[in-house]
Amino acid sequence: MHEHILVAGGAGYIGSHTVQLLLDQGYQVTVLDNLSTGHARSVGQAELIQCDLCDKRALLSLLDGKTFTGIIHFAGKSQVGESIAEPLTYFDNNVTGSLNLINYAVQAGIDRFVFSSSAAVYGHPSSSVIDEHHAIKPINPYGMSKAMVETMLVEGARSQGLSSIALRYFNAAGAWPDQGLGEDHDPETHLIPNVLTSLLPLHGKIHKPGPVKIFGHDYATDDGTCIRDYIHVRDLAEAHVLALHHLKGLTGALMLNLGSGSGNSVLEIIQTCQQVTGREIPYLVAPRRTGDPAVLVADNSLAGELLGWQPQRNLMMIIEDAWRWHQKR
Numbered sequence: 001m002h003e004h005i006l007v008a009g010g011a012g013y014i015g016s017h018t019v020q021l022l023l024d025q026g027y028q029v030t031v032l033d034n035l036s037t038g039h040a041r042s043v044g045q046a047e048l049i050q051c052d053l054c055d056k057r058a059l060l061s062l063l064d065g066k067t068f069t070g071i072i073h074f075a076g077k078s079q080v081g082e083s084i085a086e087p088l089t090y091f092d093n094n095v096t097g098s099l100n101l102i103n104y105a106v107q108a109g110i111d112r113f114v115f116s117s118s119a120a121v122y123g124h125p126s127s128s129v130i131d132e133h134h135a136i137k138p139i140n141p142y143g144m145s146k147a148m149v150e151t152m153l154v155e156g157a158r159s160q161g162l163s164s165i166a167l168r169y170f171n172a173a174g175a176w177p178d179q180g181l182g183e184d185h186d187p188e189t190h191l192i193p194n195v196l197t198s199l200l201p202l203h204g205k206i207h208k209p210g211p212v213k214i215f216g217h218d219y220a221t222d223d224g225t226c227i228r229d230y231i232h233v234r235d236l237a238e239a240h241v242l243a244l245h246h247l248k249g250l251t252g253a254l255m256l257n258l259g260s261g262s263g264n265s266v267l268e269i270i271q272t273c274q275q276v277t278g279r280e281i282p283y284l285v286a287p288r289r290t291g292d293p294a295v296l297v298a299d300n301s302l303a304g305e306l307l308g309w310q311p312q313r314n315l316m317m318i319i320e321d322a323w324r325w326h327q328k329r
């Protein structure tokens, strides 16, 4: 069957890597994006429709006459701190935008829907390794917006026969330097790009002058810094293509963790960045941020079992790819 996939948010970081992989595998791809944090240059040979998901009328009119066999939905705002400062903006963008897209899918009879959810739906974890049975208790509006969309997908499945997979990413990282793709946010809130760009000349607001900040070094971990699960963005992209396949035989709404299954502390990240770049990376210790759990690591076995997905790239490859990309951009 000829596959034509609509990728909302496909001009962003994880979306653009997935778009490139879909194109490589022979899919026809249309990207829909408002370019608020994404970049037109990142969609490669895919068709790009510039549109805000919250503008329902524009959405329906721009997609009128097109036929899709599946939707992947990355479009959203994703900064936790910003979501606490501007919760209603987050609910509007992430929840209203998603509702419009889900309604479009139902009306257009597209029954395969893949959604970018987040480990943020779990809130404070009750164990260091989290599986999908962990309670959903988000502690900030960003995580709440993701949990609300998951609920809409469950209800859409029950009432309208929409089949969906919500992929709960842990910490996406890495790049695809040969395709000119990498993490290109401004401002950037993620650790690995911030550590690497601290070594580079000033580049917009992205470069944070001065030493890298470590938020808290008195956590109950071996070196006192927080442990997170870093997953290569290309491994994430592969999971999306597998999810589209899996949806062919699926009815209902499924939620799957996507992480590497192992954790690295902030200090380990800095040390690995030093190893990869051969440069000393100055850092300082700042107070803890509210809401940061000590350890957040995915149990990724369900995605392995159901999708046949196994992450292929380790932390060293994540940082090597990110460093190559940051130096070239």
Ligand SMILES: NC(=O)c1ccc[n+]([C@@H]2O[C@H](COP(=O)([O-])OP(=O)(O)OC[C@H]3O[C@@H](n4cnc5c(N)ncnc54)[C@H](O)[C@@H]3O)[C@@H](O)[C@H]2O)c1
Binding pocket: 008, 009, 010, 011, 012, 013, 014, 015, 032, 033, 034, 035, 036, 037, 038, 039, 051, 052, 053, 054, 073, 074, 075, 076, 077, 078, 093, 097, 116, 117, 118, 119, 168, 169, 170, 171, 172, 173, 185
């Ligand atoms: N990066 C991570 O580590 C991570 C972790 C968990 C979940 N996620 C989720 O994955 C998704 C993609 O993350 P990313 O890091 O690639 O973010 P990103 O900001 O790079 O990409 C999001 C894309 O969506 C577009 N967009 C946002 N709101 C839109 C709207 N209303 N209408 C149309 N387009 C809109 C942006 O322009 C951008 O191209 C997000 O939903 C995010 O919440 C990311």
